[in-house]
Amino acid sequence: MTHILQELSFYLSYPFVRYALIVGVLIALCSSLLGVTLVLKRFSFIGDGLSHVAFGAMAIATIFKLVNNTIFIMPVTIIAAILLLRTGQNTKIKGDAAIAMLSVSALAVGYLVMNIFSTSANVSGDVCSTLFGSTTILTLTEGEVISCIIMSVLVVAFFILFYNRIFAVTFDENFTKAIGKNAEGYNLMIAVITAVIIVLAMSLVGSLLISALIIFPALSAMRVARSFKGVVVYAAILSVIGAFFGIVLSILCSTPVGATIVILDLILFFINCIIGKIMGR
Template sequence: MSDMFSTLGRYFEMPTVRYALIVGLLIALCSSLLGVTLVMKRFSFIGDGLSHVAFGAMAVATITGVTNNMLIIMPVTVCSAVLLLRTGSNTKIKGDAAIAMISVGALALGYMLMNIASQSGSGRTSGNVTADVCSTLFGSTAILTLSIADVWICVGMSVIVIAIFLIFYNKIFAVTFDESFAKATGIRSDLYNLLIAVVIAMIIVIAMNFVGSLLISALIIFPALSAMRVFKSFRSVIICSVIISLLCAFFGIIISILAGTPVGSTIVSADIIVFFIFCLTSFILRRGK
């Protein structure tokens, strides 16, 4: 036990490890705040779809040699969030079909572009395109990859996400539970649905380099689902979801440091374990009544 703590102490003396912990906790916090709304509104798959779009945008940024790939990834992902929302509500293509169409198309296009760039030697892809794709989809296998610039970008965007959620909490609450009633009371529900989609796009872009594009939706969905097994009120579910997300992120990062496992996969595994614990707790509570 003492060896484990001494090992952790040596790791936390490294700035990059502290950066990873800060970014991981901020991503967990932002993901859990909007996760409850997405699950209750049956928008869960929008996170998965947008994460695939972000992967395609990153592939384009990589092969074109853009120094700051956020300049491409952020606007493309946000525009896709708007497009998905409008496509799901205003056209003959239903929301789930639109998400599947856009996400699969972006994923296939992104992989094809990275493969072509690797074979031609253009852009900034390495010769090992499989490693590049795996790192992008599932997160980096090394925890010591974040720079101080990454941390400040994450902090700034997280502050924006948290501020939006707190400022518009009552409106988000109303739109989440009864959109028809919210419209009747004068709340512009379409505008707040759009705001939710844009914020989720921002969260996905923040988290992509850390946990990978395929695992982001798990960070959004699992804490909310776990909290909803036991708690019923909107506020208590959000608070519990935030606590679960932060704890899973913290212990996932610690375990990944000690065991040398991928950060994103370890955090998601912790979320899955907590989900089953809460399911068991819910079952016991129901049997006890």
């Protein structure tokens, strides 16, 4: 145990490790807050669809050799979130069908573009790193960390300031409209913020594993907590724990960051299922 603590202390002496922990914890926190709302609204797979859109945008940005890929990826993902919300409200194309269509199409376009125009000798390796996460979170710059902190603060502030409206839209959207509140506007804001979190989380867990970061903490918290506020708070705690120890374990054991975090979230889910059974939830 002493050896592990000494090794961890040694790694924490490097700024890039501290940057990775800060960004990982903040992304996990933001993902868990919106994850509860998305799961309850039966719209949890929006993260999967938007992550594939972000993958396609990243492939195109890489081909054009943009200095900062986020400048291109972020607007494209936000536009996709808005279109997805509008399409999902269309009676001809239901929400789940729209997500599936967008997800598969974006994934195919991204992979096709990377194969046709890529200058890399290891296309399969690049694709695998993007989909399942890579070591890019260990190469974060101070500017990227500051940007993540600012965006995370804005997401948390939005959730706190509009908590009552989010609660109302989550459980009874028709009632929210009946009392004169702009339910569609709040849904749109939730979709846009989800898109922002998706782009931030791609460097942490990869585009294929982002949905786990959104869904698992919420589902785990629902096994134990009874109230909406309790679920949100407990989900945030579980998500932060999973991200922190997932990054630490990946550094100590040289395992993929994204997969390690998801496996820990899965373990926490089973533990909370057992706790819920014992408590009679």
